Amino acid sequence: MSKQILVLKSSPRENGNSNALADQLVGGAKEMGADVECLSIHDMNIQPCDACDVCQETGVCIVKDDMQKVYPLLEKADAIVLASPIYYFTINAQAKAVIDRLYALETEQGNSLGGKEIGIILTYGDTDLHNSGGINAIRTLEDTFRYIGAKIVGIVHGTADGVGDAEKDPELMKRAFNLGQKLAEA
Numbered sequence: 426m427s428k429q430i431l432v433l434k435s436s437p438r439e440n441g442n443s444n445a446l447a448d449q450l451v452g453g454a455k456e457m458g459a460d461v462e463c464l465s466i467h468d469m470n471i472q473p474c475d476a477c478d479v480c481q482e483t484g485v486c487i488v489k490d491d492m493q494k495v496y497p498l499l500e501k502a503d504a505i506v507l508a509s510p511i512y513y514f515t516i517n518a519q520a521k522a523v524i525d526r527l528y529a530l531e532t533e534q535g536n537s538l539g540g541k542e543i544g545i546i547l548t549y550g551d552t553d554l555h556n557s558g559g560i561n562a563i564r565t566l567e568d569t570f571r572y573i574g575a576k577i578v579g580i581v582h583g584t585a586d587g588v589g590d591a592e593k594d595p596e597l598m599k600r601a602f603n604l605g606q607k608l609a610e611a
């Protein structure tokens with residue numbers, strides 16, 4: 426059966442760099458026969474976690490917003506890809522809101538996303554991973570998915586600031602394509 430891959434794009438720029446790389450990843454994954462679904466989480470109404478803790482009692486998040494559409498897709502997917510621009514030295518707020526809402530998937534046996542495969546795409550304006558804050562995003566996502574028990578299969582990150590810059594970097598684009606292929610196989 427083909428792999429189910431869910432791609433979450435958090436950039437507000439439809440033609441931006443993280444989306445361009447995510448589209449490359451999708452191309453690589455589809456070439457290998459994966460079944461891919463993409464969501465632009467910036468265009469969805471996804472509220473921050475309000476720490477009501479109801480989910481810790483019932484297993485269900487009571488915040489009635491678009492995250493209710495995302496939860497079943499996350500649970501169905503074999504692999505999840507998060508593509509985010511770096512904003513103020515880490516992932517953007519749209520991406521962080523989704524991550525905080527994963528709290529509702531915690532169970533006594535661990536997070537229900539445990540065992541899934543993860544791909545990460547990050548783009549930043551600075552020329553350096555550390556100065557850009559990309560390193561903080563990587564650290565946050567590594568800690569998050571280690572805690573959840575999901576396996577990061579690959580992280581593609583690079584400098585690409587203005588719209589169209591990622592497409593001018595064929596090596597970066599290729600790395601995203603290759604990660605898509607790897608996720609489809611893994």
Ligand SMILES: Cc1cc2nc3c(=O)[nH]c(=O)nc-3n(C[C@H](O)[C@H](O)[C@H](O)COP(=O)(O)O)c2cc1C
Pocket residue numbers: 436437438440441442443444509510511512513514515548549550551552556557558585586587588
């Ligand atoms: C609000 C805001 C904050 C940003 N903060 C950083 C930053 O801390 N470090 C950095 O290197 N680039 C920063 N950038 C540049 C973006 O990371 C860069 O343009 C990236 O390619 C945007 O991705 P996108 O094209 O997918 O939207 C920032 C851009 C915006 C709009």
